Amino acid sequence: xxxxxxxxxxxxxxxxxRPRRRPGFALLKLRLAGICNTDLELLxxxxxxxxxxxxxFVADVFEADDKRWIGKxxxxxxxxxxxRCEWCARxxxxxxxxRTVLGIVKHPGAFxxxxxxxEMNLREVPRGLRDEEAVFTEPVAAACEILEQCRIPKSAAVxxxxxxxxxxLIAQTLxxxxxxxxxxxxxxxxxxxxxxxxxxxxxRFAWVIEATGxxxxxxxxxxxxxxxxxxxxxxxxxxxxxxxxxxxxxPEITLVGSRxxxxxxxxxxxxxxxxRTDWMIAARVPLREAPRxxxxxxxxxxxxxxxxx
Amino acid sequence: xxxxxxxxxxxxxxxxxRPRRRPGFALLKLRLAGICNTDLELLxxxxxxxxxxxxxFVADVFEADDKRWIGKxxxxxxxxxxxRCEWCARxxxxxxxxRTVLGIVKHPGAFxxxxxxxEMNLREVPRGLRDEEAVFTEPVAAACEILEQCRIPKSAAVxxxxxxxxxxLIAQTLxxxxxxxxxxxxxxxxxxxxxxxxxxxxxRFAWVIEATGxxxxxxxxxxxxxxxxxxxxxxxxxxxxxxxxxxxxxPEITLVGSRxxxxxxxxxxxxxxxxRTDWMIAARVPLREAPRxxxxxxxxxxxxxxxxx
Numbered sequence: 001x002x003x004x005x006x007x008x009x010x011x012x013x014x015x016x017x018r019p020r021r022r023p024g025f026a027l028l029k030l031r032l033a034g035i036c037n038t039d040l041e042l043l044x045x046x047x048x049x050x051x052x053x054x055x056x057f058v059a060d061v062f063e064a065d066d067k068r069w070i071g072k073x074x075x076x077x078x079x080x081x082x083x084r085c086e087w088c089a090r091x092x093x094x095x096x097x098x099r100t101v102l103g104i105v106k107h108p109g110a111f112x113x114x115x116x117x118x119e120m121n122l123r124e125v126p127r128g129l130r131d132e133e134a135v136f137t138e139p140v141a142a143a144c145e146i147l148e149q150c151r152i153p154k155s156a157a158v159x160x161x162x163x164x165x166x167x168x169l170i171a172q173t174l175x176x177x178x179x180x181x182x183x184x185x186x187x188x189x190x191x192x193x194x195x196x197x198x199x200x201x202x203x204r205f206a207w208v209i210e211a212t213g214x215x216x217x218x219x220x221x222x223x224x225x226x227x228x229x230x231x232x233x234x235x236x237x238x239x240x241x242x243x244x245x246x247x248x249x250x251p252e253i254t255l256v257g258s259r260x261x262x263x264x265x266x267x268x269x270x271x272x273x274x275x276r277t278d279w280m281i282a283a284r285v286p287l288r289e290a291p292r293x294x295x296x297x298x299x300x301x302x303x304x305x306x307x308x309x
Numbered sequence: 310x311x312x313x314x315x316x317x318x319x320x321x322x323x324x325x326x327r328p329r330r331r332p333g334f335a336l337l338k339l340r341l342a343g344i345c346n347t348d349l350e351l352l353x354x355x356x357x358x359x360x361x362x363x364x365x366f367v368a369d370v371f372e373a374d375d376k377r378w379i380g381k382x383x384x385x386x387x388x389x390x391x392x393r394c395e396w397c398a399r400x401x402x403x404x405x406x407x408r409t410v411l412g413i414v415k416h417p418g419a420f421x422x423x424x425x426x427x428e429m430n431l432r433e434v435p436r437g438l439r440d441e442e443a444v445f446t447e448p449v450a451a452a453c454e455i456l457e458q459c460r461i462p463k464s465a466a467v468x469x470x471x472x473x474x475x476x477x478l479i480a481q482t483l484x485x486x487x488x489x490x491x492x493x494x495x496x497x498x499x500x501x502x503x504x505x506x507x508x509x510x511x512x513r514f515a516w517v518i519e520a521t522g523x524x525x526x527x528x529x530x531x532x533x534x535x536x537x538x539x540x541x542x543x544x545x546x547x548x549x550x551x552x553x554x555x556x557x558x559x560p561e562i563t564l565v566g567s568r569x570x571x572x573x574x575x576x577x578x579x580x581x582x583x584x585r586t587d588w589m590i591a592a593r594v595p596l597r598e599a600p601r602x603x604x605x606x607x608x609x610x611x612x613x614x615x616x617x618x
Contacts, residue, residue, distance in 0.1 A: 087536065092537065227396065233554060233558055236558045236559065240551040240553050241551065242551045242552075244549050245546065248564070249542055249567065254565045258561055
């Protein structure tokens with residue numbers, strides 16, 4: 001089969017053996033995958049990564065222990081947890097210290113004709129949801145995670161910093177929650193397309209979401225936050241960020257690190273049409289042209305690049 | 310009267326006119342004051358400070374609009390709020406954007422024979438509380454602020470990083486709350502004197518208080534925090550701090566900036582003998598020898614230096 005390989009800043013496509021599934025795992029046949037900013041960071045050396053990336057996907061179940069899965073169209077939670085530790089017992093397998101992570105930490109990713117994932121990670125895609133919508137489940141889940149971590153009042157004014165892929169999904173997710181979202185970014189037309197307000201200069205907020213993917217985003221977010229307000233940090237940039245902690249401590253601002261979320265609320269939002277993704281697709285590129293797809297995805301202003309087998 | 314003056318890294322003692330009180334303000338005659346790490350930071354240029362420092366004090370009310378105050382022994386909240394904005398209406402005058410701050414921002418401090426403060430800022434010192442205890446009210450209030458901002462369960466394991474003045478008061482305050490406190494610092498005997506456990510290497514916590522006053526403290530605190538845990542940041546060091554935000558975002562850690570607190574719970578803790586401060590007093594120095602007092606306070610390992618008129 002074909003598999004994408006990242007190493008030393010280079011994307012290659014390799015002919016590799018189909019992976020074998022271990023007990024409890026399903027073998028999945030890829031239908032569609034998405035390139036995330038994390039994949040671009042991995043290419044730059046984040047996590048010292050070398051291997052097969054890809055954690056946003058839709059696939060058909062090809063083999064599984066539980067035969068009822070076979071032939072089902074699925075998405076999958078990306079954290080492969082041990083299932084036995086205290087984190088797993090609390091339903092927080094995505095913080096399991098023994099976990100591997102699909103396409104990020106020690107488990108080959110979805111940018112290949114086939115991939116494996118534990119059956120417990122699979123979620124069936126609702127019939128009405130198209131592949132090109134369902135492929136956004138993982139990043140929408142990351143947006144939903146904000147609402148799992150923070151009690152944002154339904155009508156709260158919220159600033160979303162960054163109108164890239166993740167920022168746009170967060171803006172829509174919070175708008176669906178009922179928040180009064182202002183989107184800040186370099187592309188004024190994107191706020192309208194996401195159905196939210198365009199951020200006005202000088203305004204300050206009790207809730208600020210930092211999703212710029214940039215090293216300066218955090219300082220901007222802190223500056224836009226009122227005393228006792230909350231900045232939710234979504235940008236895992238590979239570099240260290242310098243913060244003036246007095247600007248956090250004096251106004252008693254809270255910074256919340258936020259990462260992956262549960263898939264269920266994300267699938268619901270997508271199935272209900274409350275998060276729209278069609279306009280966010282910049283290109284569909286065959287897997288074997290992954291180098292071009294990565295190049296395109298890394299081009300300033302490009303939204304989602306999809307990979308298809 | 311005598312007043313202490315900081316400017317360009319130098320402490321001087323000046324003969325200055327007694328301050329005039331404005332309407333709504335009391336004129337206070339100093340009984341005892343304390344040197345805080347913030348005063349040392351002001352000396353180093355934090356806030357671009359030049360003027361009279363001092364925000365930890367006990368005093369007698371000498372003049373006031375409300376004659377019932379006169380002769381009372383008081384401490385005072387250090388934020389001088391406008392009393393009219395939304396922050397003041399919410400009882401958060403310490404975040405009033407128009408505020409000045411005693412001895413820190415545009416209001417002459419307590420290191421003088423006399424000082425002024427709004428009568429609404431005064432709190433009477435309970436009869437049983439000695440001056441050398443009551444002078445700790447402001448930093449104990451800063452410790453109590455942690456419990457106002459965060460719901461730390463009563464029996465929670467909490468790490469306090471830093472066994473300097475503030476760290477020791479925080480450790481005692483959280484122990485009085487019922488927390489299982491581990492104190493980390495350079496002076497092993499201080500944990501015993503504070504009545505808490507000495508921190509063991511390699512242990513991790515859901516609650517970590519950063520009170521080292523050092524630029525490296527925050528990174529250490531983040532490292533000691535479990536996923537989904539909370540780091541409460543108390544060190545306003547003047548320099549910028551470099552953080553690897555991936556270490557905050559991947560484990561979804563929350564950082565809470567925490568500053569001044571209400572005086573009422575602090576006075577209660579001190580009056581009940583639940584926070585003991587006698588052993589923390591390194592020296593009592595006359596106001597006119599303030600340069601020596603500052604030098605002593607800045608010496609590594611020195612705890613509280615008090616100034617007396």
